[in-house]
Amino acid sequence: MIPFIACVLLLLIGLYVVIAKRNLIKIAIGFCLIEYAVNLFFALVGFKKGALAPIITQPEQVRMSVTRNFVDPIPQALVLTAIVIGLSTTALMLSLALRLYERYKTFDISEIRKLKG
Amino acid sequence: MRGMSPIVQVVTRLMAGMLLLYGGYIIVHGHLTPGGGFAGGVLVAAALILVSLAFGSVEQVERKEYLLSSVFESLGGLFFVSLALAGYFAVEIFFRNTGVFFLGKPLELVSGGLIPLANIAIGVKVGAGLFAVFLALGASRFVMKE
Amino acid sequence: MFVAVPLAGAFLIPLLAKLWSRLSDIVANIVAATLVGLSFYGWLYIRTGGMPLCYWVGGWRLIGIAMWFDALTALIVLIINIVGFCATLYSVRYLDRYSSGRWKFYTLLTLLLAGLNGLAISGDLFNMFVFIEISAIASYALVAFGTEEEEVEAAFKYMVLGEVGGTVLLFGIALLYAKASTLNLAHLSQVLSGMGRTPFYWFVIATLLIGFAIKMGMEPFHAWLADAHFSAPAPISAMLSGVFIKVTGVYGMCRLMFNVFGISRAATPAFFNLLIAFGAVSMVLGGLLAFSQNDYKRLLAYSSISQIGYILVGLGVGNFWGIAGALFHILAHALSKGTLFLAAGSVESQTGTRELDHLKGLERTMPLTSWAHILGSFSMAGVPPFAGFFSKLFIIIGAITGRMYWLAFLAALFSAVTFAYLTKVVNRAIFARKDEAVTQAKEAPALMVLGMVILVILILAVGIGFWGVQTQLVAPAAKVLLNGLDYARLVLGG
Numbered sequence: 047m048i049p050f051i052a053c054v055l056l057l058l059i060g061l062y063v064v065i066a067k068r069n070l071i072k073i074a075i076g077f078c079l080i081e082y083a084v085n086l087f088f089a090l091v092g093f094k095k096g097a098l099a100p101i102i103t104q105p106e107q108v109r110m111s112v113t114r115n116f117v118d119p120i121p122q123a124l125v126l127t128a129i130v131i132g133l134s135t136t137a138l139m140l141s142l143a144l145r146l147y148e149r150y151k152t153f154d155i156s157e158i159r160k161l162k163g
Numbered sequence: 164m165r166g167m168s169p170i171v172q173v174v175t176r177l178m179a180g181m182l183l184l185y186g187g188y189i190i191v192h193g194h195l196t197p198g199g200g201f202a203g204g205v206l207v208a209a210a211l212i213l214v215s216l217a218f219g220s221v222e223q224v225e226r227k228e229y230l231l232s233s234v235f236e237s238l239g240g241l242f243f244v245s246l247a248l249a250g251y252f253a254v255e256i257f258f259r260n261t262g263v264f265f266l267g268k269p270l271e272l273v274s275g276g277l278i279p280l281a282n283i284a285i286g287v288k289v290g291a292g293l294f295a296v297f298l299a300l301g302a303s304r305f306v307m308k309e
Numbered sequence: 310m311f312v313a314v315p316l317a318g319a320f321l322i323p324l325l326a327k328l329w330s331r332l333s334d335i336v337a338n339i340v341a342a343t344l345v346g347l348s349f350y351g352w353l354y355i356r357t358g359g360m361p362l363c364y365w366v367g368g369w370r371l372i373g374i375a376m377w378f379d380a381l382t383a384l385i386v387l388i389i390n391i392v393g394f395c396a397t398l399y400s401v402r403y404l405d406r407y408s409s410g411r412w413k414f415y416t417l418l419t420l421l422l423a424g425l426n427g428l429a430i431s432g433d434l435f436n437m438f439v440f441i442e443i444s445a446i447a448s449y450a451l452v453a454f455g456t457e458e459e460e461v462e463a464a465f466k467y468m469v470l471g472e473v474g475g476t477v478l479l480f481g482i483a484l485l486y487a488k489a490s491t492l493n494l495a496h497l498s499q500v501l502s503g504m505g506r507t508p509f510y511w512f513v514i515a516t517l518l519i520g521f522a523i524k525m526g527m528e529p530f531h532a533w534l535a536d537a538h539f540s541a542p543a544p545i546s547a548m549l550s551g552v553f554i555k556v557t558g559v560y561g562m563c564r565l566m567f568n569v570f571g572i573s574r575a576a577t578p579a580f581f582n583l584l585i586a587f588g589a590v591s592m593v594l595g596g597l598l599a600f601s602q603n604d605y606k607r608l609l610a611y612s613s614i615s616q617i618g619y620i621l622v623g624l625g626v627g628n629f630w631g632i633a634g635a636l637f638h639i640l641a642h643a644l645s646k647g648t649l650f651l652a653a654g655s656v657e658s659q660t661g662t663r664e665l666d667h668l669k670g671l672e673r674t675m676p677l678t679s680w681a682h683i684l685g686s687f688s689m690a691g692v693p694p695f696a697g698f699f700s701k702l703f704i705i706i707g708a709i710t711g712r713m714y715w716l717a718f719l720a721a722l723f724s725a726v727t728f729a730y731l732t733k734v735v736n737r738a739i740f741a742r743k744d745e746a747v748t749q750a751k752e753a754p755a756l757m758v759l760g761m762v763i764l765v766i767l768i769l770a771v772g773i774g775f776w777g778v779q780t781q782l783v784a785p786a787a788k789v790l791l792n793g794l795d796y797a798r799l800v801l802g803g
Contacts, residue, residue, distance in 0.1 A: 064469060070465070074469075077469055080476050087480065091483055091486060135442075135472050139472075142461055
């Protein structure tokens with residue numbers, strides 16, 4: 047139970063950062079926090095107490111199907127994909143932030159206000 | 164882009180080859196040990212970035228590097244798609260894991276059919292891609308006050 | 310096939326474009342045209358009584374990833390690819406404004422198409438998420454393409470909001486997986502129908518709904534729409550408004566809610582009322598805000614918010630006419646809004662401004678564009694015999710059949726409002742009195758016009774032949790949504 051609560055806490059902190067902070071880079075980092083919290087949550091979903099990592103190391107295991115005591119591998123694969131998605135998102139966000147800095151000479155979001163409405 | 168101090172350069176000279184090798188190892192053994200395309204690709208990119216940071220580089224070299232990494236990235240992506248399509252044309256199913264590719268005994272290096280090749284494709288793509296991102300973001304266009 | 314072609318295109322373009330920059334145009338257009346052909350082929354296959362196609366990746370049944378092509382998919386895929394093709398055609402000339410990086414644009418555009426197509430045909434929950442994110446990221450980059458200040462700022466805001474929505478979606482998916490242990494949509498629906506309606510169930514639905522709402526610009530998360538559409542290059546706005554929002558937001562939500570969760574009006578009226586409530590708010594807010602805008606594209610952006618409201622209301626009504634109307638309106642809006650945005654882009658690229666006050670008398674100088682705009686507006690506002698009329702009619706019929714007369718009245722009222730603000734543009738910009746100075750402009754280049762004209766012709770065709778479209782294209786799709794749980798039976802049996 048505890049790890050799940052930690053995840054939710056992380057998510058809320060990230061959400062707070064995205065909403066309340068004014069520096070662009072901090073917003074990007076806050077978003078990363080949210081992303082990691084969700085990924086962590088997802089990875090935790092597949093956990094079984096006292097189980098092994100889902101990798102076959104001895105050939106006998108293939109035949110004896112000792113796979114019963116493996117941690118669920120599907121969330122791991124999905125989290126891997128989600129992490130990569132998060133990576134590209136972060137890269138894009140940061141490059142946008144850089145471009146904004148070039149134009150406005152500031153990272154402060156309240157000064158970057160050319161668009162109205 | 165400025166390089167770094169001589170100590171860093173010496174250490175990098177020692178480490179870079181090993182880093183690349185280790186990254187390649189993780190990529191190719193993706194079906195046997197944890198890791199695979201993504202993680203190994205990140206390592207390869209890290210090795211390249213390390214070299215780039217430690218030694219600094221001149222503008223023209225950077226442009227060439229950017230071009231090369233872009234080409235590699237596209238090649239990696241194409242390789243991946245063609246792998247998928249090869250499965251399709253051979254046995255009529257995308258990503259089929261038998262028939263066309265080597266299926267050795269489990270747990271050996273040459274086994275698992277499609278998967279190591281896919282890992283290699285992804286490794287190339289991720290490595291080149293991350294290096295290109297680094298170049299685009301940090302190295303050539305946007306220069307912080309030196 | 311739908312995914313492989315644009316993906317291959319997306320990776321080919323950077324390579325080849327190094328040789329010859331015009332090559333990227335050709336490759337992109339070939340890719341888009343091929344996709345259109347494939348969509349038609351798929352639709353015809355379904356229509357002649359073929360079973361919905363089901364395709365397991367890698368041949369792993371039930372634990373693998375399924376790709377699924379039924380009537381609803383056919384509709385969505387047609388919309389994506391037709392608008393995509395027109396946008397790609399249009400881009401060939403529109404990109405002359407940007408001095409460099411043509412191939413980047415096309416790479417991103419083909420990636421976007423790949424992602425959207427993949428989303429439409431995926432039968433697996435996580436696969437859906439991956440494709441949603443792929444198309445989302447491609448769209449963020451495309452919105453920021455011009456790297457002017459406004460565009461980048463809008464892209465950043467859009468990106469943060471959109472990605473938060475995507476992450477919320479991921480959270481919902483994680484919750485769902487925690488309970489159900491399967492990701493395959495059909496299997497999921499079977500597992501879910503076995504579970505009770507616990508509070509957890511509702512929490513998951515709420516989470517997923519919030520995620521989709523952010524992505525489709527439903528209240529209260531509509532903030533990003535106006536800026537993003539406004540600042541993006543014109544073909545991207547067309548794709549974004551007409552296709553991306555609908556497919557990732559509405560289609561994603563529909564697939565999940567109707568086919569997987571098996572929600573129906575009888576069982577869970579609360580959900581539908583929620584849709585109607587939010588839809589009505591979107592409709593009203595969008596319409597009123599659009600009315601007060603002075604900028605061409607921003608007006609269209611607010612109009613999109615309003616139209617999404619229509620679609621949600623149609624879905625919320627929940628009976629056959631409502632859903633059919635909503636789906637029809639997705640088609641009609643994609644075509645109409647696409648036309649309008651492309652027209653706006655032509656105007657902007659030729660005259661260099663988007664302020665309505667500064668544009669006068671375009672009818673004389675850019676006749677084709679003006680007429681495209683006028684016809685698009687008519688369709689948007691629901692004037693017969695254009696496509697928009699029938700879609701709104703169906704929604705209203707649905708509302709009346711569901712005995713929600715106030716809703717029908719509201720829908721009709723806001724059709725009038727839509728007409729009003731669109732006419733405002735027509736009046737100010739296109740027609741001018743004899744003695745007023747006419748803005749200097751030439752007609753837009755041929756390919757841009759071609760893209761627009763294709764869409765206009767389609768609007769007319771869909772409008773006049775609406776009954777055919779209805780029975781062949783939309784009704785089967787609506788039936789797919791209504792018989793939600795049949796989905797599972799079809800997938801697992803077939």
